[in-house]
Amino acid sequence: MNHLLSALADEANAVVGQVQRSLVVLRNGRRGYGAGFIWRSDGLIVTNNHVVGKARTLAVTSDGNEYPPKILARDPQIDLALLKIEADDLPAAVIGDSRLLQVGEIVMAIGHPWGQPGAVTTGCISALGKAQTSGKRRGELVSVDIIRSDVRLAPGNSGGPLVDARGSVVGINTMLVGGDQGIALPSHVVEAFIENQLGEDSD
């Protein structure tokens, strides 16, 4: 009936399907469901630090396999954690350049809100700015780039990807600050963290 709208729907469906392949469920005992995604095909997974917690975490990939991940690095200040699972040829997410983002762009959050696996919510980039988070030393404040969006987020989205209209990951959904805006840590911050922690190029 309406060619443009149905073509848009088909494309959105394809984009979501592609991202879902890189999505990981992080099961964390009683603390439940968190999200993460495959950053590199050799098993490098990016998620939120608070999703990993203290208990034993299990990573479930989109093909249903379960892995006990090794924690490579974690940072409570920017709520990031790097995990590694023993696998090869995993479907890595396409990483976009978050420094090129513009307010108004369409973005989608993919995760497990309220335990619903692989669910997608959509909206636009609302603002590009900075947030203050506590630093490593007591009383120290660190400024970090953030993406604000009007995408609806819920528990279970934490650690999951925020992707642009092409399905490239531009951020990681985080509950860094409260309010009714979704907050994501831009992918360029994740790249810098990986380089800094693992002493290597992120790609």
Place this chain on the structure above:
Amino acid sequence: MSGTNNLLGRLSESLAQAVVKAGLSTVMVEARRRMPASGVVLTPDLVLSADHVVERDDDIRLLFQDGKDSAAQVVGRDPGSDLVLLQASGGGLSPADRAPEAALVGQLALALGRPSPEGIQASLGIVSAAGGPLRTGRGGLLESYLRTDTIPYPGFSGGPLVDAGGRVMGINTSGLTRSSSLTIPAVLAWGVAEALERHGSVPRGYLGIRSQPVTIPALQREALGREQVNGLLLVGIEERSPAERGGLMVGDILVAMAGVPVNDPDELLAMLVGAAAGQSSTLQVLRGGENIEIQVEIGERK
């Protein structure tokens, strides 16, 4: 994405461009203790904003997309529609592009705001409803309004609702209803701005009647000679009011003003906003079994 036209990507780019375009005429308005709010440039030196965010008459500062700022003065306020017209001392501003047609329910919409110097902000949604008239609780009445499912972020009041081409469909405010935000359609907002520029206020017509909607009895409907079900039963006439001078009486059923059928009190209020004040108008009234016309000189509500 291979094998597709990348429609989603193009739509996304268009929306980002719409934000850039409309962002040129979306300004930060600093005129209250709390965080600043937003405004829309109408002419090279006039900015429309929400009345409730301009708490003071002095020391008003505007900040523009290019980082420049300007002092501003209040030209006029209309609390009834929660609009305020400001004049920037510098001039040379980029006026917003106004959407040529009324917004349609279901169409894409971006709410924009500039509540901080960090940059333009946006929320995406659709036009959820178009309604009116709406009593606004400050003695005002909106002839029409829009609702959207965009998020009314703090400081978005006074900012524009724009279409996918970055053209202004209305002015957003969360100051008119207690629980939600709504949008004053561009045609109404621009009309209020024009009245504020000319008179410093929005004239509202006054008749001096109290009325309630009634179903027109069958016999009287015959006298009326058209398919109108409801009219306004006059239950009170104020002394020395335009209605009394014109000869209206308690018990009359008002069915039309200036040839336009009147079905309920809100419709009449909407007709009395703006141009009607100070003018002579013909009221159509059912009195007993008769259909009569009465001339009134519409007064101005102070």
